Amino acid sequence: MGKGDDIRGIIVPLLTPFDKFEKLDEGLFRKQVRYLLSCGVHGLSPGGSTGEGAMVKDEELARMIEIIREEDTRGIKVIAGIIRCSVRDAISAGLIAKKAGADALMVTPVFYNVLVPNEEGNYLYFKKISDEVGLPIIIYNVIPQNPVSVNMFLKLLEIDNVIGIKQSIGGIMEMYAMKQACKDKGLVFAATDEMLFSCFELGADGAISAILSLFPRIAVKMWNLCRAGKYEEGIMLQNKVYPVWKAIGGPQFTAKMKAVLKAVGRDCGYPLSPMLECDTDFILSIKSQLDEIIAEEESIDNLLICKELN
Secondary structure, eight states: OOTTTTSOEEEEEOOOOBOTTSOBOHHHHHHHHHHHHHTTOSEEETTSTTTTTTTOOHHHHHHHHHHHHHHOSSOOEEEEEEOOSSHHHHHHHHHHHHHHTOSEEEEOOOOSGGGOOOHHHHHHHHHHHHHHHOSOEEEEEOOTTSOOOHHHHHHHTTSTTEEEEEEOSSHHHHHHHHHHHHGGGSEEEEOOGGGHHHHHHTTOOEEOOTHHHHOHHHHHHHHHHHHTTOHHHHHHHHHHHHHHHHHHOSTTHHHHHHHHHHHTTOOOOBOOTTSOOOOHHHHHHTHHHHHHHHHHHHHSOHHHHHHTTO
C-alpha cells in the first residue's frame, strides 16, 4: 500500500455558486452536491480553480465542506482546495477546512509571479502546511511560473503528509512522466480534461478535473471501463467529450462552466466579478455537441456505475 491509497478515482471539483450580491448561494451549492453524489463519484473538491478558489473566503470554504458532510451518506472523500500566496494564509485556510470536516487538502503553489519562491521555499511551503494542519496534501501543479518538476515532486513526497499531485501543466506527457517517476510512492491525478481515459490507461490514480463537474456519470463510467479493460468503449466516450471541452477552455473559464451547466439545467449561480456572464452565442456554438453528450450522460444507469468496480 502506498501513500493515500484510500483517495483515488473520480474526485469532482465543485463550482462555487454566488448570487447577484456575490454571496455564497448555499441552496444551489447543496443541489450541486446532491446531484454529484447521485452520480457515484468518489470524492468532491470545493475551493479549487473550478470553484474560483483563489477568491473564495475561508469561511465560505468551510461552509461548503459542512454542506457536503451534511449531504453525504457514503463517506466520500472531501479534498479542500487551498489557493493562497503565503504560508500563513494557507495554514489558516487549511485549519479551517480541517475543522469543517475535510479529509485532505489540494494545495496550489504560490501563484503571484513576484512572490514565487525558489525550490527551497516551495519545499518549506508544503512542509509547514503539512506540519501545522496535519492532513494529507495533494499538490495542485497548475502554475506555469512556479511549476513542480518531477524531481521536485519526488522530494516533496518525503514530507509526511504529501501523498500526490494533480498534474495540470504539461499535458498527458507530463502526467505520464510523473507516474513513471514516483510509481507507488505517491498518487498522480489526471487533469488533462479532454484525454482523461487515455490518462487512466497510462496509470493515473484518478482525476480531479473540471470536466468531471459537467459529465460526472461519463467520468465514472470511463474510470470503470478502464479498470475493466474495456478500452475501445472508453476511447469512444473520450472522443465525444473532446470537442466540447476544447470550446470551454481559456479566458472566462468558470463563467463558461457556469453557463454550460445552466444550459443543461444545473444552475451554479453567477461568476464572481470581475468575470462576466457568458452570452448565449457561446452556448449556441457548442449546442449540438453538448446535446449529444448530455444524452449519453443521461443514458448511463446510476445504479450500475455505483456498483461496477467501485
